[in-house]
Every structure is written in C-alpha cells, then in structure tokens.
Amino acid sequence: DAKTTQPNSMESNEEEPVHLPCNHSTISGTDYIHWYRQLPSQGPEYVIHGLTSNVNNRMASLAIAEDRKSSTLILHRATLRDAAVYYCILNEKGRQLTFGSGTQLTVLP
Amino acid sequence: EAGVAQSPRYKIIEKRQSVAFWCNPISGHATLYWYQQILGQGPKLLIQFQNNGVVDDSQLPKDRFSAERLKGVDSTLKIQPAKLEDSAVYLCASSLELIGGAFFGQGTRLTVV
Numbered sequence: 001d002a003k004t005t006q007p008n009s010m011e012s013n014e015e016e017p018v019h020l021p022c023n024h025s026t027i028s029g030t031d032y033i034h035w036y037r038q039l040p041s042q043g044p045e046y047v048i049h050g051l052t053s054n055v056n057n058r059m060a061s062l063a064i065a066e067d068r069k070s071s072t073l074i075l076h077r078a079t080l081r082d083a084a085v086y087y088c089i090l091n092e093k094g095r096q097l098t099f100g101s102g103t104q105l106t107v108l109p
Numbered sequence: 110e111a112g113v114a115q116s117p118r119y120k121i122i123e124k125r126q127s128v129a130f131w132c133n134p135i136s137g138h139a140t141l142y143w144y145q146q147i148l149g150q151g152p153k154l155l156i157q158f159q160n161n162g163v164v165d166d167s168q169l170p171k172d173r174f175s176a177e178r179l180k181g182v183d184s185t186l187k188i189q190p191a192k193l194e195d196s197a198v199y200l201c202a203s204s205l206e207l208i209g210g211a212f213f214g215q216g217t218r219l220t221v222v
Binding site: 034036042043044045046048049085087095096097098099100101102 | 113142144150151152153154157165200202209210211212213214215216
C-alpha cells in the first residue's frame with residue numbers, strides 16, 4: 001500500500017480556516033485519497049475522498065495537487081468540536097484502508 | 110439512517126478466555142471491515158469481507174482470531190484464547206461501494222487481564 005506523510009500535530013484558532021497537509025509522493029493512478037477523523041473515544045469518521053479533482057462537502061474541502069503527490073484537507077471554519085486526529089489514506093479500489101498515525105489537531109478557543 | 114452497530118461496548122476478560130464481538134453494518138453495505146486499534150495507534154485492518162466472502166485477512170492472527178459474516182449481513186469476530194496484547198478497541202466498519210467512504214461503529218473496548 002502507498003504511504004502518506006502527515007505532521008504529527010497542528011494547532012488552529014477557533015473560527016479560523018485550517019489546512020491539513022498530506023504528502024503521498026508514491027501515489028498510483030488508481031489510488032483514491034481518503035480523509036477520516038477520529039474524536040476521542042469514538043470510531044473514525046469519514047470526512048471526504050477524491051481521485052483527481054478538488055472535492056467539497058458539508059464537512060470540508062479536499063484540494064488535490066495537479067501531480068497528485070500531495071493533498072490538503074481544508075476545514076473552512078474550525079470549531080472546538082473539530083479537535084481530533086485526522087488521517088490521510090490512499091485507497092486503491094476495493095482494497096483495505098490503511099491508517100497511519102495521523103495529525104492531532106488542537107483547536108484553541 | 111442507522112449507523113454501524115457494535116456490541117458489547119466494553120469487555121473485560123482474563124487471559125486464555127474467549128470473547129466474541131458482534132457487528133451489524135449499515136443496511137445494504139456490501140463491504141465490512143474489522144479493525145484493531147491499540148491505544149495511541151491508528152486502526153489496523155484485521156479482515157475485510159465483500160458480502161459473505163473474505164477479501165483480505167492477511168493481518169488476522171488466524172491461530173486465535175476468527176471472523177464470519179452470516180448471510181452477508183451481520184458479522185462476529187472471535188478471539189480464543191485471548192492474550193494480554195489483545196487489549197484494544199475493536200472497530201467494525203462498512204461501506205456501500207468499493208471506492209466509497211467507510212462508516213465506523215463506536216467500537217468494543219477489550220481489556221485482557
């Protein structure tokens with residue numbers, strides 16, 4: 001499985017945008033980019049996924065670099081409830097989701 | 110829409126005992142996953158089902174762990190006999206499509222003493 005690299009931790013101020021980076025330089029053409037987050041004492045929660053084009057949903061936006069070797073999860077307005085571990089995962093169609101260690105996001109009031 | 114249901118939420122057993130976890134995926138979801146999450150780590154896949162067939166069980170310790178998916182819906186994960194290092198949260202997830210997002214249950218926290 002292709003690997004991803006994320007910062008161990010990030011901080012953001014409440015009500016400000018947050019840009020969570022992910023590097024995946026060995027991505028293959030059939031790998032989808034998935035983002036999940038995990039709040040304390042809960043199971044992971046699906047956030048968003050994409051293949052080549054940028055994606056938007058009610059939770060976040062996913063910006064994918066033109067060469068697909070990196071991507072950024074954008075939370076447009078962070079709230080205290082967005083504090084969680086965010087996982088960037090490459091997923092080939094039908095294959096398992098392989099979680100790394102993720103980015104611990106702290107939101108400051 | 111009801112989410113992925115798991116039971117029990119918590120379980121404490123002694124080493125060498127057996128334990129079983131149950132998962133009911135979201136209705137209509139063909140793909141079901143069992144993950145193990147040790148404290149401080151990301152989830153690790155144990156087994157992936159597509160309907161009632163196994164897609165990937167390469168990381169399942171088959172000498173002590175077993176899983177089945179009855180009629181392509183509910184699933185059970187069993188550990189027999191349990192070891193101390195099996196203490197973890199066991200997460201079940203399901204997805205509708207092979208490329209879609211997976212939805213996770215709240216997990217079962219297992220403590221082996």
